[in-house]
Amino acid sequence: MKNDFLDDDWLKEELSDEYINDDDFSFSVVKKIALHEGKSKRNFYAVLATMITLFGFLFIPDLMMIYAEGSTSLLMSNQNILPFMQIEYLGIFVILLSFILIWSFEDFDLI
Amino acid sequence: MELKLVERVQRENDHHAFEQLMRQNQSPIRQFLRRLTLQNQAIADELAQETFLKAFVHIKTYRGEGKFLSWLFRIAYQQFVSSSRKKTEQTNTEVEDKADDGKFEHRLVAERTVKDLLTQLKPDERAILLLHFSHDLTHQEIAIVMHIPLGTVKTQIRRSRLKLKSFAEENNSEKTDEK
Numbered sequence: 001m002k003n004d005f006l007d008d009d010w011l012k013e014e015l016s017d018e019y020i021n022d023d024d025f026s027f028s029v030v031k032k033i034a035l036h037e038g039k040s041k042r043n044f045y046a047v048l049a050t051m052i053t054l055f056g057f058l059f060i061p062d063l064m065m066i067y068a069e070g071s072t073s074l075l076m077s078n079q080n081i082l083p084f085m086q087i088e089y090l091g092i093f094v095i096l097l098s099f100i101l102i103w104s105f106e107d108f109d110l111i
Numbered sequence: 112m113e114l115k116l117v118e119r120v121q122r123e124n125d126h127h128a129f130e131q132l133m134r135q136n137q138s139p140i141r142q143f144l145r146r147l148t149l150q151n152q153a154i155a156d157e158l159a160q161e162t163f164l165k166a167f168v169h170i171k172t173y174r175g176e177g178k179f180l181s182w183l184f185r186i187a188y189q190q191f192v193s194s195s196r197k198k199t200e201q202t203n204t205e206v207e208d209k210a211d212d213g214k215f216e217h218r219l220v221a222e223r224t225v226k227d228l229l230t231q232l233k234p235d236e237r238a239i240l241l242l243h244f245s246h247d248l249t250h251q252e253i254a255i256v257m258h259i260p261l262g263t264v265k266t267q268i269r270r271s272r273l274k275l276k277s278f279a280e281e282n283n284s285e286k287t288d289e290k
Contacts, residue, residue, distance in 0.1 A: 005276040008244070014225035015245040017142040025141070025156065026133045029163045030126055036164060 049099040056095045113179055120170050129170075133163055136180055138245050140187050146189050146241050149230050153271040158194060162187040177255065181248060185256045188238060195234065228278045243268055 004010050113135065140162060144155040159162075165186050165209060166173075173182050229237055235257070239248040242248040255263045 005272045005279070011225065011244045011272070015229070015241065017146070017245065019136065020138040023134075025137055025159070026130050029160050030130055032160060032164050033126065033129070033167050036168065038256075046182060079201075109113045 023091075049102075052099075053092060053095050056091045114175060116248060117170065117173060121173075129163075129167055132179070136183055137163075138182060140183055143184065143238075143241055143246065144187055144191060144200070145232055146226070146229065146245075147188075147238060154194070157188045162190050164174065165190070177252065180246075181252045181256055184242060184246070184248070188256055191234070191238075198226070225275065225279075228282070229276050231278050232274060233273055236274070237266060239264060239267045239270050240275075 113132065116128045116132050120132070121127040129198055135158065141155060141159045144158045144162075145152060148155045148158070164182060166183055169186075173179065229240065231242070238257065242253045243250070248260055249255065250264045253264045257264070259267075
């Protein structure tokens with residue numbers, strides 16, 4: 001062996017490997033990718049997000065109003081509809097924001 | 112050409128384009144991981160598969176800064192480090208087994224190739240030398256791949272070369288003693 005460890009070209013030559021190429025490798029990775037995509041929790045999150053958003057839209061403002069003003073507040077007149085809707089939108093915004101966060105976790109494999 | 116394939120995968124989730132990217136880049140990634148795992152082809156190829164799977168999942172985070180291969184090397188090295196952490200004890204045993212193997216020792220002395228001497232370096236030292244000399248990455252690219260300062264890369268390369276030289280001299284003197 002020449003033994004010249006300060007010679008870049010010689011080291012490059014000594015450390016070079018044979019080219020590896022087999023289609024089986026690419027094929028098995030593509031299969032793994034398909035499996036990964038099938039296993040993705042995205043659809044599950046979509047259903048869960050829809051259900052919770054719906055639940056939030058229907059019940060959270062009612063519960064908030066019952067807590068603040070008592071059960072009689074549910075028997076509201078037409079004039080009370082506007083602030084009620086504003087609370088609804090706020091609720092939806094908060095719920096959707098939390099799900100965007102969950103999706104981003106899933107995208108980065110944090111959960 | 113490569114960037115266009117990357118864009119297709121990013122935009123359309125195109126498996127065919129990713130397969131082409133894999134064909135172009137599988138050799139250096141698998142060679143690198145084989146050398147890091149001391150030629151354990153099964154583990155190396157498993158890590159390589161995980162590397163490409165991770166690359167596909169996170170391909171949107173690649174913004175074309177630097178070579179695509181460097182980005183893949185970065186994932187591959189992270190995969191190797193995290194798998195080594197998980198299997199530290201197992202890996203140590205494997206290394207000891209190899210060192211205790213008479214045939215391996217004999218081959219080391221008989222052939223004394225640089226690749227054999229490379230197995231005596233620590234994994235990070237091995238990775239730096241391989242990336243620089245075997246895969247032509249610049250010091251800057253290696254610093255990004257391995258998450259270490261540029262100065263450390265330069266020092267490590269110099270130090271690892273000297274280590275290899277001393278290993279080679281030890282082997283030579285062993286051979287002379289045997290005669």
